[in-house]
Amino acid sequence: RRGSQVPSPRARGRGGASKARLGVRGTPAAEVHNSLYSVLQSGAYTRADRSLRRELQMPDNTRRLEVLRAVAQETGATANQIILRWMMDRAIIPLIAASSEEQLTENLGALNVTLSAEQTDRLNRAGTD
Numbered sequence: 315r316r317g318s319q320v321p322s323p324r325a326r327g328r329g330g331a332s333k334a335r336l337g338v339r340g341t342p343a344a345e346v347h348n349s350l351y352s353v354l355q356s357g358a359y360t361r362a363d364r365s366l367r368r369e370l371q372m373p374d375n376t377r378r379l380e381v382l383r384a385v386a387q388e389t390g391a392t393a394n395q396i397i398l399r400w401m402m403d404r405a406i407i408p409l410i411a412a413s414s415e416e417q418l419t420e421n422l423g424a425l426n427v428t429l430s431a432e433q434t435d436r437l438n439r440a441g442t443d
Contacts, residue, residue, distance in 0.1 A: 354398075359393045359394060380440075382396060385429070389427060389428075389429070395420065395421075395424040395427050398427075399424045399428075
């Protein structure tokens, strides 16, 4: 197969995952995994009036959020930018959306954030120590 189409989110259902084979004529196809979810948890990381979805509420969330906020303060970035940068540093391409120009500017600001090895390690270990 040269390639296949990824079903629309509506066809998969919200939060579903898909796998597509992408390729160009004459080159091997590469598998791309795509999981649809709310990368920034609908504002739960930054807004006091929002909380994580029920299935994401874990006993270690408080510690994870403390570390996230500390790293954000150290870098001068927002918590959302730290999450997006952390994902991109792992070769995860976050699928983002913005309902305002302000949100779009914040999201794109993650491209200018740099996390140190120590900060990345703290984020990776948060809630497990």
